[in-house]
Amino acid sequence: MSQAAIDAAGQAGMQALRAGDPATAIGKFQSIVAAGAADSAVWLALSMAYQAAGDRQSEVAAVTQVLEYDPDNIRANLIKADALVALGRRRAAMGFYAHLEVLVPDLVGLPPQIAAELNRAREAHAKLKQGLSDYLLAEVEKAGFHPARSSRRFGDSLDILTGRKQRYVPTPRAYFFPELPAIEFYDRARFPWLDTVEAATDDMCSELLPILEEGTHFGPYIEVEAEKSSHVVASSGKEQVSAVDDWTAAYLIRDGKRQTPLAERCPKTLAALDGVPLETIEGRAPFVLFSKLTPGAWIAPHTGFLNSRLVCHLPLLVPDGCWFRVGNQVRLWERGKVWVFDDTIEHEARNQGTGTRVVLIFNIWHPDLTEEERHLVAALMTAVETFEAG
Incomplete structure (x- = not known):
């Protein structure tokens, strides 16, 4: 496939995607993939075409290729997180939502449309974290855990795992003596x-x-x-x-x-x-x-x-x-x-x-x-x- 043919296929694929014809778009983008000429832009467009077609599994596979090229691609992380949620893979999705918050810690000054999408992602992540926290608490309570009576250390570990607390470790500014415990307030x-x-x-x-x-x-x-x-x-x-x-x-x-x-x-x-x-x-x-x-x-x-x-x-x-x-x-x-x-x-x-x-x-x-x-x-x-x- 010549470069001119690759460019033409790409343009045709985007036109079909905008026209609401994901099947044609997928075919055009796949022809570029088959020619070994797909870059991250093509894989990203292909993932969007699969999303429009309702094929979330293929959407994940395509956007994963984008992240192979560019793991910090904001749009690709958002697409993969949303697709994983749609597939019921909530715990995997949380990692990509979390990475978005690291990539863009502050939404101030962003274009309104982008800020709205990232804010939606944060709300989705918060909902997932709360759901995980509630589920895990219910399960360990079935096993006998009681927040007021059980091991405080286990309770802290649960809070750290679910994001309610941070993990703090000793970080002396000058002299570190190894193998001493990390205890905040001593008994x-x-x-x-x-x-x-x-x-x-x-x-x-x-x-x-x-x-x-x-x-x-x-x-x-x-x-x-x-x-x-x-x-x-x-x-x-x-x-x-x-x-x-x-x-x-x-x-x-x-x-x-x-x-x-x-x-x-x-x-x-x-x-x-x-x-x-x-x-x-x-x-x-x-x-x-x-x-x-x-x-x-x-x-x-x-x-x-x-x-x-x-x-x-x-x-x-x-x-x-x-x-x-x-x-x-x-x-x-x-x-x-x-x-x-x-x-x-x-x-x-x-x-x-x-x-x-x-x-x-x-x-x-x-x-x-x-x-x-x-x-x-x-x-x-x-x-x-x-x-x-x-």
């Missing part, structure tokens, strides 16, 4: 010393309030973290807050050293931590601080530096409207109730109340590290410091 039963720390909440507040009233001991937390980032092997990105003065810190212990005179004014606060396995690294840790977040402040999603430690928050002053998210879990601070979390999992905080939020923050060694591993991690981080000093 308090692992930390028997928490009761002693919480029992000192009133004493801590009595030491904190005069310091707050003086208003001179808190400095921007972001600046402190920027300094600490220079102590590690590598880092990328950092915490972002709505305004630098919205998130401030007053240190009792910083880089392993007591901060006088502030530490001397808070003996009960520090005494309550005597039985805590604080992260200890020469020249770097432990640190203990009061962290203040002003009304309206938002700490944008970010991750911490080292997964060899966990972070503890003891809420001291907590107005209504303050929340904290780690991974998929959002919690409200409760005065006097410590939580322990992995700060290398994406987290954020917001004070949507009318008062100032203050929590005591301190780091502990990860409980799954052995004594030898703690010793070696500390030596390694100290070596980073001495390398910089040299």
Whole structure:
């Protein structure tokens, strides 16, 4: 078949398709395929002709050829997703609808007809996801699953599978210790010393309030973290807050050293931590601080530096409207109730109340590290410091 004949067949096929004659269109396009001259445009037109003829199986086969040439072809992904739904292959269709959302994350500025088609695809995808979620939940409930009583971890896995939750993993900005679990908030039963720390909440507040009233001991937390980032092997990105003065810190212990005179004014606060396995690294840790977040402040999603430690928050002053998210879990601070979390999992905080939020923050060694591993991690981080000093 000459190029002129190929071009003529293509034009005739398109004219037949526009005229509502899919059988003739299919014949013209198939003649090009038989000649070995079909490109992605021909396969796409052939898939549209099969669709008009009601042959959805052949439509899928033809549009698959387009995706072999161009897997990111928006029109081809949409055609294949719709055809798979028509064939009852809903789960397969979801992958193509999902890929469309990756290819075109924002519909703003698109021509109205294209935006309408892609919006329809998103609605179809959402309906499929909801249908899958409802079906799977019903099936596991038949097997004995109960959302309130069964394994929380299994419930999370179901939510991640069906798209109700995201998968979050530890992503430390500097140092990664392998084979530690990805847990957002840790079970308090692992930390028997928490009761002693919480029992000192009133004493801590009595030491904190005069310091707050003086208003001179808190400095921007972001600046402190920027300094600490220079102590590690590598880092990328950092915490972002709505305004630098919205998130401030007053240190009792910083880089392993007591901060006088502030530490001397808070003996009960520090005494309550005597039985805590604080992260200890020469020249770097432990640190203990009061962290203040002003009304309206938002700490944008970010991750911490080292997964060899966990972070503890003891809420001291907590107005209504303050929340904290780690991974998929959002919690409200409760005065006097410590939580322990992995700060290398994406987290954020917001004070949507009318008062100032203050929590005591301190780091502990990860409980799954052995004594030898703690010793070696500390030596390694100290070596980073001495390398910089040299």
